[in-house]
Amino acid sequence: MRPANPTSGSAGSPAAGGRPTRVAPPSRPGQSHPGSAPHRRSSRSTDLAREVAGAVPDPEIPVLTIEDLGILRDVEVSPDGHVHVTITPTYSGCPAMDAIRADVVEALGREGYAEVTVALVLSPAWTTDWMSEAGKQKLVEYGIAPPAARDPEGPVALTLSLRCPQCGSPDTRELSRFGSTACKSLWVCNSCREPFDHFKTI
Amino acid sequence: MNDVAAERELVLAHVRYLLALADDTLVASQRLGEWIASAPELEEDVALANIGLDLLGQARALLTHAGGREGRGRDEDELAYFRDERDFLNVQLVERDNGDFAVTMARLLLLATYLHELWTALLTSTDETLAAIAAKAVKEADYHVDHARMWVLRLGGGTEESHRRMQAGLDAEWPYAEELFDDSHIAPVVLETGIAVDPATLREPWLRRVEAVVDQATLTLPDSRPAVTGGRRGIHTEQMGYLLAEMQHLARSHPGASW
Numbered sequence: 001m002r003p004a005n006p007t008s009g010s011a012g013s014p015a016a017g018g019r020p021t022r023v024a025p026p027s028r029p030g031q032s033h034p035g036s037a038p039h040r041r042s043s044r045s046t047d048l049a050r051e052v053a054g055a056v057p058d059p060e061i062p063v064l065t066i067e068d069l070g071i072l073r074d075v076e077v078s079p080d081g082h083v084h085v086t087i088t089p090t091y092s093g094c095p096a097m098d099a100i101r102a103d104v105v106e107a108l109g110r111e112g113y114a115e116v117t118v119a120l121v122l123s124p125a126w127t128t129d130w131m132s133e134a135g136k137q138k139l140v141e142y143g144i145a146p147p148a149a150r151d152p153e154g155p156v157a158l159t160l161s162l163r164c165p166q167c168g169s170p171d172t173r174e175l176s177r178f179g180s181t182a183c184k185s186l187w188v189c190n191s192c193r194e195p196f197d198h199f200k201t202i
Numbered sequence: 203m204n205d206v207a208a209e210r211e212l213v214l215a216h217v218r219y220l221l222a223l224a225d226d227t228l229v230a231s232q233r234l235g236e237w238i239a240s241a242p243e244l245e246e247d248v249a250l251a252n253i254g255l256d257l258l259g260q261a262r263a264l265l266t267h268a269g270g271r272e273g274r275g276r277d278e279d280e281l282a283y284f285r286d287e288r289d290f291l292n293v294q295l296v297e298r299d300n301g302d303f304a305v306t307m308a309r310l311l312l313l314a315t316y317l318h319e320l321w322t323a324l325l326t327s328t329d330e331t332l333a334a335i336a337a338k339a340v341k342e343a344d345y346h347v348d349h350a351r352m353w354v355l356r357l358g359g360g361t362e363e364s365h366r367r368m369q370a371g372l373d374a375e376w377p378y379a380e381e382l383f384d385d386s387h388i389a390p391v392v393l394e395t396g397i398a399v400d401p402a403t404l405r406e407p408w409l410r411r412v413e414a415v416v417d418q419a420t421l422t423l424p425d426s427r428p429a430v431t432g433g434r435r436g437i438h439t440e441q442m443g444y445l446l447a448e449m450q451h452l453a454r455s456h457p458g459a460s461w
Contacts, residue, residue, distance in 0.1 A: 092338050093259025122263065123334030125341070176245035177349055178252040186245065202341045 049083050050075040052111050059099040060181045063142040066100060070130025073121060082115040083108055088126045091182040128201050139199055140165050145187065147201040164189035165196050174198075215389035217272045218291065219398050220332070221281070222387055222434060223320075224264035225292035228282060229442075230313060231257035232449050233300055242303055249349060253310070256342040263335045283453035287446055288436040291387065294429070295378040297442040304364075304371035307353040312379045314346035315411050319404040328396035351415050358419025365420065372416065373424050380428035383408075387434035 053075050054067030066072045066087065074086040085104050089097050101118045108116045128147035136146035145162045162172050169191035177200075179186040184197040234254035241247045265278040295313060300306050321343055324336035357368035383405045392398040416423050431437070453459070 089259070089338070091256055091259060092263060092335070092342060093255035093257070095255065121334075122338055123330070125334065125337040127341075176249060177345060178245070178249035180248070182252050182255055186248075200345075 045077040045081075046075060048111065049077050049085075049108060049113060052107050052113075053083075053085050053104050056100065056103045056107050059096045059103065060183075061139070061142070061144070063138050064131075064135050066104075068132050068135030068138060070132065070135070071100075071126060077113075080115075081113065082117065083113045085116060085118045086121055087118060088121050090126050094182055096181075128199065131199075143196055144184070145196060145198040147199045150201055162187055162198055164192060164194070166194045167192040172196075211389075212391050212395065213271060213273070215392045216329070216397055217268050219388055219392050220264055220268035220271065222291040224261050224268060224281070225290045226296055226313075227257040227264065227317075228261035229290070229292045229445065230296040231255070231261060232445055233296060234306075234310075236300055237306065246303075250306075253346050253349065256339075256346070260335060260339045260342070263338075264332075267331050267335070279453065283450045287438055287442055290438065290442070290446070291434055291436060293378070293381040293384075293433045294431045294439055294442075295375065295381060295433075297433070297445055298378070298439055299441050301371065301374060302367060303353075304357055304367040305374050306371075307350050307357065308368070308371035308375040310346065311350035311354050311415060312375055312412060313382075314343055314350055316379075316382045316401075316404060316408050318343040318347050319408050319411075320399060320401070323399040323404065326396075327399070332397065347411075354415055354421070355419045358416075358421045368419065369421050372421055373426065376424040377426050377429035378431065381431040381433060384431075384434055 050072075054065055054072050056066050058064045058066055058069055058071075061069075069090070071087050071090060072085070073088050074084070076084045078084070085108075087097070087100060087104070097120065101120075104118055105116045127150060129150055131147065139146040143165050145165050161170055163170050164172050164187075167189060169189055171190040172187050173190060174185060175188050175195065176186040179197050183199055183202075185200050186195065187198050188195045231254040234250045234257065237250040238247050241250055261282075262278050265281045269276040269278065269281055295309060318340065321336040321340035325333055325340065327333045327336065354368060354372075357364040359365070360368075383401045385400050385402050388398050388400070393400055413423055
């Protein structure tokens, strides 16, 4: 796990300084980025910028792109070439968000987009249903059991049984509800004896 | 009162409400972080770190929102690192020393159950940013309640020694839970405008849920009187000063430092 605050003795301190980009406070739902609304979309450039930003890998689970994860909400390019990217966190305290912001700015910079603003929005809240089917398949191939589909009206589903992503056996058990990152729990397979991560359904 | 003064009063009351929420989660997060490398097992180091991280993320969003609403240019770091003890509005429940693992689990059960009720109620807050923070936090709180519940059940129904210590943990934390439902710091205007939730209304559902866990764990719900507190007015325990010293010293010793 990446500590939120590497120079502090504990992980329970707010991060300070050192941000690669200026980050807007959470926007209100339904309100797009203040800079994007009045501009006419430059569609070709926007498509390219979206492709570049979407291909940025998640720093914790690099087999997934941020597009696969469903945390890339919007990419717009103003006529002056300024790119406005909107992302949403999986968990409130996800420490990868700062790295993702920096990676998006860097990836777009390599394609010649010098002006990039990455905004963080909370609403609508991310759920594992935002993850693409391709993303879930990549997780299995990577050795992580993917999240199940959620019942949007029901409470958070507590997963009772999972198929081992290594050997396929359904005979598995949960070791710890909290795994190596906020979004995962730790499981072990009773058949092949291998431990594996499960991307929690939220 | 003219409109400008009324608006100013609303902003101040709104910011104060947000800061109390932010400080509960920030300080609880700081305490949970102390368990890293000291928990009974490795998985528990990871679990408490993750729960602390969720709370820290919630605190950051709340502090950022409070600073924005205040409009004086204070960001999350300014609010976390450069306010003094009397400016913190968290309940004393979260700031006291961790005690043993049973004390921490008792505290987590009481706090997380309250937060889960609170976030659920705030989903319909007229403050749309607060409602968005609540929508993320409620799912996280669900896991926190469940984690605390499983440990309370395991320790309460475990050995004689684990039962004794779990009961002692509950007894130690119980008097401080009452402050969670104190609404004296919430100005009527933030309740009337639908921004805030009156915490007193959360007490009954909270009690039902906590009582169910305590019963199932073969423990006894304490009938002790509420502690004399004052966290919502900025009155804190001696231990709060040490917590802030550790949390804030780096940012204060090296203003503007980045890494």
